[in-house]
Amino acid sequence: xxxxxxxxxxxxxxxTHSLIENVTFLREALGVGKSFxxxxxxxxxxxxxxxxxxxxxxAKDEVMNVIMIKLSSLNKDEFTTDAISKLFHTFIGYLxxxxxxxxxxxxxxxxxxxxxxxxxxxxEALVIDxxxxxxxxxxxxxxxxxxxxxRDGFTETLVFNTALTRRRLRxxxxxxxxxxxxxxxxxxxxxxxxxxIVDPELVEQIRSRLDQIDVDGLPMADKTxxxxxxxHNWNPFPLVRYTERPDVAAIHLLEGHVLxxxxxxxxxxxxxxxxxxxxQHAEEYRQKPVVGVYLRWVRFAAILASVFxxxxxxxxxxxxxxxxxxxxxxxxxxxxxxxxxxxLILVEIGIDVLRMAAVHTPSSLTxxxxxxxxxxxxxxxxxxxxxxxxxxxxxxISVVGTFATPSYEFGLATRLVRISLIILVAFLHLKGMxxxxxxxxxxxxxxxxxxxxxxxxxIPFNGRALLDILVRNPVPAKIKRxxxxxxxxxxxx
Numbered sequence: 001x002x003x004x005x006x007x008x009x010x011x012x013x014x015x016t017h018s019l020i021e022n023v024t025f026l027r028e029a030l031g032v033g034k035s036f037x038x039x040x041x042x043x044x045x046x047x048x049x050x051x052x053x054x055x056x057x058x059a060k061d062e063v064m065n066v067i068m069i070k071l072s073s074l075n076k077d078e079f080t081t082d083a084i085s086k087l088f089h090t091f092i093g094y095l096x097x098x099x100x101x102x103x104x105x106x107x108x109x110x111x112x113x114x115x116x117x118x119x120x121x122x123x124e125a126l127v128i129d130x131x132x133x134x135x136x137x138x139x140x141x142x143x144x145x146x147x148x149x150x151r152d153g154f155t156e157t158l159v160f161n162t163a164l165t166r167r168r169l170r171x172x173x174x175x176x177x178x179x180x181x182x183x184x185x186x187x188x189x190x191x192x193x194x195x196x197i198v199d200p201e202l203v204e205q206i207r208s209r210l211d212q213i214d215v216d217g218l219p220m221a222d223k224t225x226x227x228x229x230x231x232h233n234w235n236p237f238p239l240v241r242y243t244e245r246p247d248v249a250a251i252h253l254l255e256g257h258v259l260x261x262x263x264x265x266x267x268x269x270x271x272x273x274x275x276x277x278x279x280q281h282a283e284e285y286r287q288k289p290v291v292g293v294y295l296r297w298v299r300f301a302a303i304l305a306s307v308f309x310x311x312x313x314x315x316x317x318x319x320x321x322x323x324x325x326x327x328x329x330x331x332x333x334x335x336x337x338x339x340x341x342x343x344l345i346l347v348e349i350g351i352d353v354l355r356m357a358a359v360h361t362p363s364s365l366t367x368x369x370x371x372x373x374x375x376x377x378x379x380x381x382x383x384x385x386x387x388x389x390x391x392x393x394x395x396x397i398s399v400v401g402t403f404a405t406p407s408y409e410f411g412l413a414t415r416l417v418r419i420s421l422i423i424l425v426a427f428l429h430l431k432g433m434x435x436x437x438x439x440x441x442x443x444x445x446x447x448x449x450x451x452x453x454x455x456x457x458x459i460p461f462n463g464r465a466l467l468d469i470l471v472r473n474p475v476p477a478k479i480k481r482x483x484x485x486x487x488x489x490x491x492x493x
Contacts, residue, residue, distance in 0.1 A: 013103040019120040023051045026118075029107050038110070043068075047076035048083060051118040053106075058113035063130035067092060084122045096129035108186050133157050138164060141244035141266075143408055148286040153244045158188050158263040164246040165192065169253060173197070176261075179210060181225065185217030188263035189225065197256045199486040205450060206258050206271065221265035229260075230271070230449060236416045238409035239449040241277050242267040248282055256487035272449040274456045274484070276469045278407035279303060284472050292472035299404055306401030307414050311421035313394045314340060315433055318425065330390070337385040341426040347387065347395045348419055456484045 015022050023040070027033070030053065032040045037057060043050040050071075054064075070091060088099055100106055100116075101124050110116050113131030138160065141153040154161045162176050177191040189210065193203055209229040218224045222242070230239040243249055244266050249259055252270045260269040270277070279299060284292035316323040317331055317340055336343070381387040398418065405411035417440055424432030447454035457465035462483060467473075481487045 014101045015103065015106075015118070015123045015125060017121055017123050019049055019051060019118060022118050022125075025103065026051075026053060026106065026110075026116075029103070030110060043071075045071040046074035046083075049120040053110050053116045053118075055110060055113060058131045058133065059115055060130045060132050063128075064115065067128065067130075083119050084124045084126065087117075087119075087126060092126065092128065098127045098129075099124045100127050101125075108180070112186065112188070144243065144245050144248070144282060144406070146283045146286050149282065150245075150247055152246060154246065154249075154266045154268060156264050156266050158190060158261055161246075161261050161266075161268065162190060162192070165249055165253070165259075168246055168250040169194070174253070177207070181210060181213050182215060182217040187218045187221070190261040192253065192259040192261060194253050194256070197254070197481070197487050197489050198258060199256065199488070202258055202272070202450065202485070206260070210260075218262070222260065222262040222267055222269055225260060225262060226269060232447065235443070235447055236413040237275070237444070237447060237454070238278060238407060238413065239271075239273065239447070239454075241270040241273045241407060242409065243270060244268070245282060254492065255481050256485035272452040272485075274449070274452065275410075275444060275454050276457075278410035279405065280469075281406040285475070289472055289474045296470075296472050299406070302401035302404035303414065304401075306398045306405070306411075307418050307421070309401070310344065310394050310398045310418060311425050311433060311436070313390070314344060314422055315425050315430060317390075318429055322430070332388050332390050336388055338387075340388075340391065341422070343387050343391045344395070344422050347391060348415075348422075351395075351399055452484050 013025075027040055030038050030040075032038050032053075037055055039052075039054055039056050041052040043052055071087075074091065084099060088097060096114075100109065106116050106125055106127070109127045113129075113133065115128040115130055117126040117128065119125075133156075136155055138152040138155050140151040144153075152164060154164065166174065166176075171194055173195040175191075175193055175195050179189050179191070180186045181189050191203065191206060191210070206229065210225070213225070213228045215224070215228070226240055227233050232239060240260075241252075243252075249268050249270070253259060257270050257272070260271065262269075280296070281299065284295050287295065313330065316327075320328070320331055323331065332340070338346075382389055382392060402411045402415055405414065417436075420440075421433065421436040424436040426432070428435065444454055445459060453459060456462065457469065464480065465482060468478065479492050481490050481492055483490065
């Protein structure tokens with residue numbers, strides 16, 4: 001166990017043989033008496049005075065009772081010499097027990113949940129990891145539902161998440177490296193990888209960037225870590241993939257990726273990733289390969305429609321001569337009371353307002369909210385003439401395509417691309433469309449995730465990998481791991 005983020009200026013201080021000095025220091029440091037949930041108990045076992053520190057709500061009451069009953073039965077002669085060693089090796093039968101001298105480690109341990117037992121005359125303390133966190137059951141993730149397959153998903157408890165992963169990968173080479181991030185929050189973070197597959201330089205790069213994080217805490221958990229570790233914070237495209245599915249996490253570990261688990265977050269970060277990692281879904285691998293190919297191409301079409309359909313229609317509405325006569329029925333037939341660009345901006349902002357309202361609306365009222373938005377606002381806006389039917393139609397198709405994107409973060413990025421294209425078309429017409437598409441391509445071309453090209457395997461070109469993205473091959477035919485990860489073992493046979 002390592003703690004790479006000790007508070008600056010905090011000097012290392014160790015326990016002394018005086019129980020009074022140790023207890024006084026810990027009571028002051030932990031705020032006993034100021035915080036109602038930080039508990040200190042004065043105890044007497046085997047004729048020796050003891051001090052017990054723990055946080056109410058984290059400690060398992062049944063484990064505490066068993067340990068205290070056992071210790072209360074000890075005689076004085078059993079505590080004559082080296083009481084800590086006797087407790088550690090003989091009297092405390094709990095498995096997760098450790099001996100600690102450093103005060104800072106003790107303070108961090110208490111605030112993380114374990115019990116800390118101090119004994120008079122001993123310059124060591126026992127840290128008993130008898131903690132439990134408030135947790136929900138591993139339900140199916142809302143953003144990654146499948147028709148067939150497992151229904152369990154990651155929760156906000158770190159140990160649960162690592163156990164869900166190990167249940168699917170019983171490989172002795174699977175590593176779960178533990179660290180803490182945040183000078184004040186001491187948030188638990190785990191780096192996971194398969195040692196005989198992953199590129200050691202990739203692991204070291206992520207590990208060193210985590211060690212360099214210097215911040216009070218992680219209020220947004222894994223999202224805060226992403227901004228520190230991966231940078232490019234003004235680039236809207238996600239550089240990591242988030243998943244709440246243990247099976248998806250296991251698949252990426254087998255490919256040679258590195259996973260980052262953060263306590264209090266039900267999402268796991270997969271690194272590094274390319275653009276094409278954000279357009280694939282587990283459902284494609286839960287069906288026959290030919291069905292998976294169909295689903296994948298439908299998803300590709302929906303994503304492209306979400307980006308280009310509305311700007312292209314707007315371009316043709318501004319320059320009808322660019323559209324063949326046979327497709328003229330797609331254009332507005334009557335003069336618009338409000339300019340089309342204002343209509344498009346209005347519906348873009350309106351759908352985001354509706355989305356935010358749905359998030360903050362109680363689930364029992366979301367249906368009513370949808371009816372109000374569709375019937376009272378949308379229909380009335382068309383009848384009054386504020387919005388045209390064509391705008392509503394093509395915008396609805398674009399929104400459906402956005403929500404068909406497996407990655408929520410990638411869907412938000414494509415929405416910004418669509419808005420940018422609409423604005424450029426409004427000012428520059430065809431030139432704006434061309435400039436916007438080129439700028440988007442250049443942005444993707446220059447984007448990297450931990451030195452990984454975002455457009456791989458398109459650029460740099462890898463024919464076999466690109467074919468595997470375009471066509472969902474049968475699992476037995478997938479024998480090569482992604483080359484951009486530089487795995488030690490590049491075959492999956």
